[in-house]
Amino acid sequence: MMVANGKGLLAMDESNPTCNKRFAQWGIPQNEETRRAYRELIVTTPGLGQSISGAILYDETIRQKKKDGTLIVKSLIDAQIIPGIKVDTGAKDMAGHAGEKVTEGLDGLRDRLAEYFQMGARFAKWRAVIALGDGIPSRGCIEANANALARYAALCQEAGLVPVIEPEVLMDGAHTMERCCEVTEEVLRTVFNELYSQRVMLEGLILKPNMVLPGLTCARQETVDEVAEATVKCLLRAVPAAVPGIAFLSGGQSGELASARLNAMNVRFKSQLPWALAFSFARAIQQPALEIWHGKQANVSSAQQALQHRAQCNRAARRGEYNAAMEMDNREIALYDVSSV
Numbered sequence: 001m002m003v004a005n006g007k008g009l010l011a012m013d014e015s016n017p018t019c020n021k022r023f024a025q026w027g028i029p030q031n032e033e034t035r036r037a038y039r040e041l042i043v044t045t046p047g048l049g050q051s052i053s054g055a056i057l058y059d060e061t062i063r064q065k066k067k068d069g070t071l072i073v074k075s076l077i078d079a080q081i082i083p084g085i086k087v088d089t090g091a092k093d094m095a096g097h098a099g100e101k102v103t104e105g106l107d108g109l110r111d112r113l114a115e116y117f118q119m120g121a122r123f124a125k126w127r128a129v130i131a132l133g134d135g136i137p138s139r140g141c142i143e144a145n146a147n148a149l150a151r152y153a154a155l156c157q158e159a160g161l162v163p164v165i166e167p168e169v170l171m172d173g174a175h176t177m178e179r180c181c182e183v184t185e186e187v188l189r190t191v192f193n194e195l196y197s198q199r200v201m202l203e204g205l206i207l208k209p210n211m212v213l214p215g216l217t218c219a220r221q222e223t224v225d226e227v228a229e230a231t232v233k234c235l236l237r238a239v240p241a242a243v244p245g246i247a248f249l250s251g252g253q254s255g256e257l258a259s260a261r262l263n264a265m266n267v268r269f270k271s272q273l274p275w276a277l278a279f280s281f282a283r284a285i286q287q288p289a290l291e292i293w294h295g296k297q298a299n300v301s302s303a304q305q306a307l308q309h310r311a312q313c314n315r316a317a318r319r320g321e322y323n324a325a326m327e328m329d330n331r332e333i334a335l336y337d338v339s340s341v
């Protein structure tokens, strides 16, 4: 269900510090009420369930209510969107490994998963972060993160939750696309070895990887088609065919590029692939909506239109039907609406 019918996931599980950081960029007050209001805006977007199969929440949000007193989770379920929950407790500096992080959150996880299931969550997410640089990533970092992902995934399946497994190789740096490909392949192979050791059922998980991309400051920036080809080639080498779906993170790409790259993969390779190629974007779906909203009630409807637009673009990208003209049509609507509020 998470990757059926051309739909994908909406990541709206920014931790409080991350959400506050995004709000701060636009001068939006950073408190529990503004975070609640923003999440209400997202889940009440008309028609969101046409393109979004599941939404990933943060602990604060899964407990929050809309202004009218109904739980945000209920609003999602009513819109036929499956509630999910971020369950890691963040990437922390790794001892003995300067510049590298290991994700924490295994202690007490069994009990937390049981509570989230009871609150309506049916899938979970855990993000590991792999940085590229001089001499990194180390084997120690890759192995520690892969082991934690696999232990998390086993606990999720025991609790009846689908684990979304997110090993993110970061875009930051001047590395080439080839280097990103090499590291992504090594990380994914290590993750799947660990999943096998921990007896995780491959049919019952979603992989959430990065696309294979050149570093943000690399002089050579490959074309959309080159990125699509490198990404699919890397995944074919490392991801078993039993996995039902791959839902990419956006990682700081613009919304338009993320859609164009996902679209190119589906146009060129969809008919030959064992798994669905979908999306689980946060920034690449939310960014324009957040900018338009700006913390103001009067902008809610325009922001929801922008959110719905990005969600629909990604639904089209899953089908290989996205094109640049979709962006032009929306730009006119968005400009008109913003000036009229």
Ligand code: 13P
Pocket: 011, 127, 166, 249, 250, 251, 252, 280, 281, 282, 283, 284
């Ligand atoms: P981005 O799409 O903004 O990378 O976020 C995805 C996510 O869920 C990060 O954990």
